[in-house]
Amino acid sequence: MNISTLCLGILALGEASGYEIRKRFEGPFRHMHEPSFGSIYPALAKLTRDGMVSCTVHSQEKRPSKKVYSITPAGRLALRQELESALPGPDRIRSDFLVTMLFSDILSPDFIDAAVTERIAFYNELGAVLQSNECGGNAGREFVRGYGMAVCRAAVEYLETVQRSTQDRETLTAA
Template identity: 40%
Template sequence: MNTSHLCLGILSLGDASGYEIKKAIEQTFSHFQATSYGSIYPALAKLSEQGLVRYHEQAQPKRPTKKVFTLTDTGRKHFFQTLMATEPAEQHRSDFLFLMMFAHLLPNEQITLLLDKQTGLLQAELNLLTRIIDECETLTPGMHFTLEYGIAANQALLRLMQTRAASLSQEIDAARSPKTL
């Protein structure tokens, strides 16, 4: 999925400004889809040019006028076709895993720092997902499942980190040889 698809998906739930789309991505989609804030407005402009969304300007007291985007019937059909045609592939891109792939080249202190930092990030993500489930009353069943999936994945990763972190540095030391340093 790309930024345009994320925007269409969020707008399928109701009208929203670019800022509201950004917040929805951060709060609901960030654990399984990545996009930059700077890509949202160009995507919305392109979707508007294609007739998939339209917008109206809404005045705000003491703030700039905002654009509120609405999914058109054509946009809704396009999004449905995208949902029907998309294969459920998962792509894992992780700087942490890249660094750990080459942990044998790093000092033990750096490995420990990386493991601690990743554990903290996983716990923060788990807390966020749990808070969303606990506080959001408008989740669809699919949204709820997606959040539960993220919670289960983060819990499993945290268990792995807790059981393997202590022995990993020792295992790496034992596997190091002069040719890998």
């Protein structure tokens, strides 16, 4: 799965500009992928060259004009073939947080505590964003939303349990 396929998929749900595609992965989809502008714009250019999408320039008042892309029938076909060509592979994860925690023995307890506290706040916020995003309509969107919420909840629960047990230990040591 490359960024071209990802863009094609988003455009299958409705036309959008490169900027708008990126924005969709900041709100309620940011737990599944976060493509950068540096990969989205070249991907759209290539898709246009290959006839998978068509592009029309929309002039806007008081804003820069934007290029709105629409998926073509050829694009829709290619998208289905690409997605169904194989079962999705395992998620690629790079968690700086978990790496930091893995080496917690050589770091200061205050730093570790701050990292955990920040992470709890982060997942609480993400959970709230997912919950408030009613979105409706599309079953796929609902699934992704529900998945994100389930994982967020589990992460917060685990982090809070660990934090409480750490605090208890400190209280005991102090006493």
